[in-house]
Amino acid sequence: MKRTMIALGCCLLMATPVLAQSVGEKTGVNSVLGVAPTTADFIKQAAVSDMFEIQSSKLAEQKGSSAVKTFAKDMITDHTKTSTELKSLISAGKVKAEAPTQLDDAHRSKLDKLTNASGDFDGTYIDQQVSAHKDAVSLFDRYSRGGENAELKAWAGKTLPALQHHLEMAQNLEKQHSNTTSQSNKSSK
Numbered sequence: 001m002k003r004t005m006i007a008l009g010c011c012l013l014m015a016t017p018v019l020a021q022s023v024g025e026k027t028g029v030n031s032v033l034g035v036a037p038t039t040a041d042f043i044k045q046a047a048v049s050d051m052f053e054i055q056s057s058k059l060a061e062q063k064g065s066s067a068v069k070t071f072a073k074d075m076i077t078d079h080t081k082t083s084t085e086l087k088s089l090i091s092a093g094k095v096k097a098e099a100p101t102q103l104d105d106a107h108r109s110k111l112d113k114l115t116n117a118s119g120d121f122d123g124t125y126i127d128q129q130v131s132a133h134k135d136a137v138s139l140f141d142r143y144s145r146g147g148e149n150a151e152l153k154a155w156a157g158k159t160l161p162a163l164q165h166h167l168e169m170a171q172n173l174e175k176q177h178s179n180t181t182s183q184s185n186k187s188s189k
Contacts, residue, residue, distance in 0.1 A: 036146030133167035
């Protein structure tokens, strides 16, 4: 699988640079190869990521356990801040791109899955948070090292430690949830 992704990445890199970047980001090839996204791709993905974090965390504040609600509150606060910072970079003219105002289909699908989660809401939310933060850490790390816009590159580097901390928090929540679920299952037997 990894060889196929690398081969696909190499083919895409031979295509036009814009196509390679956009398709590479969409398919995950750039992430596998460690290639920085284009500025437009970075902004789109960062904005959608923030929207997803905020919307899914608002849902978690309503439906989640105490620990999930605490984590969700932090995600809403922090991702609202990064979303505002990104929008101000764009509106100040420091970045020439447009941020999306709606979730893409993949994130809409994840939010729908969370909305309709029956049974283990916490588990679904936590799994999505771990995955989303792994993606965000990769995205911000790659752009901070190789991005084409100096202002955005600096902002990505400044924001990266907070995202890495979010990932650690989500992984710790995942362990805590797993232990709670295991003990609950043992006591019901």
